[in-house]
Amino acid sequence: MPSYPTPILTTNRLTLRPLTLDDAADLFAVFSDPAVVRYWSAEPWTSVADAETTIGHALDCYRDQSEVRFGIELAETGVLIGTVGLHHVFPQNRRCEIGYALASQHWGKGYACEALGAALDYGFHELRLNRVEADIDPRNAASGAVLERMGFRKEGYMPERWFVHGEMADTINYGLLKSYWDARPSR
Template sequence: MTTQRLMLRPLAATDARALYAIFSDPTVVRYWSAEPWTDISMADTAIARALEAYRDETELRFAIELAGSREVIGTVALHHFYNQYNRCELGYAIASGHWGNGYASEAIEAVLDHGFNEVGINRVEADIDPRNDASAHVLEKLGFRKEGFMPQRWRVHGEYADTVFYGLLRDYWNDRKAS
């Protein structure tokens, strides 16, 4: 998939260094439920899992490349598919050096269009740490609605962390696109 500034494509083994640079950055994974990667083999494992998920159609994970330079600056995924309900979850990460440029919104919008229009998803869910203002802004800008709050749901980086749940229905998406 391509957008005005980005290309979204399946992950490849050659992405290991770029992914390691992104996910070993403590600022990128600050609100994730995992510690920063400490070895490039963790990138290799993540890529292998993504390749397996492509084969058994359990996840759609894309590398986010800058169209001009072909630099991998992040990932975006639709995962945890519940096919009987046409529902899945959204995940994304952008290299901290590229924050504030609208790349997350641009990439997520393309993936949501694909999910709703090509895959047939009816509902996409996301859960974030309520302290992650940038992520909340991205989701709300794209039409996600706050649907719930769970205190101390995760233990992240040695502390309990809350969760805010967001949901986006195909109807909301279509209404947003029409207006």
């Protein structure tokens, strides 16, 4: 796994693709929503400059091939509705972390599972990862359900791991092995 090029992936309803500076307004709309960032370790964005900074970081990562970050776009409309990324990559150990966010008006429609499925399949089969990890706030039941639907298993609980939005927050750690991914029933 010497590099992590970010390809364009397609699903039935989504296109996962590299972010561009043209995505700033759509990305700002996602991360300026307090509901979306409720369980993230950052406050809601207050200007498009926040989106531009994040996109700049993604562009740096594309250049140095240090992580894979996708914009999630509705195939039918071309509107960017979120992100999914494989980051904190440890090549020697063939593992990384995954993070994702969707605009709140698109919750409950199966887009998160669809996007994660494409990103995970790419990670396991193209990047040859063996393990993908996620950590979430235990109060974020919807995110936990998405991870479990994708085959992730709860592996640990860490009380008061993060200071988020003025309060200490716990973490549930999840892990997904390639062997779990490959053994899941066809979907």
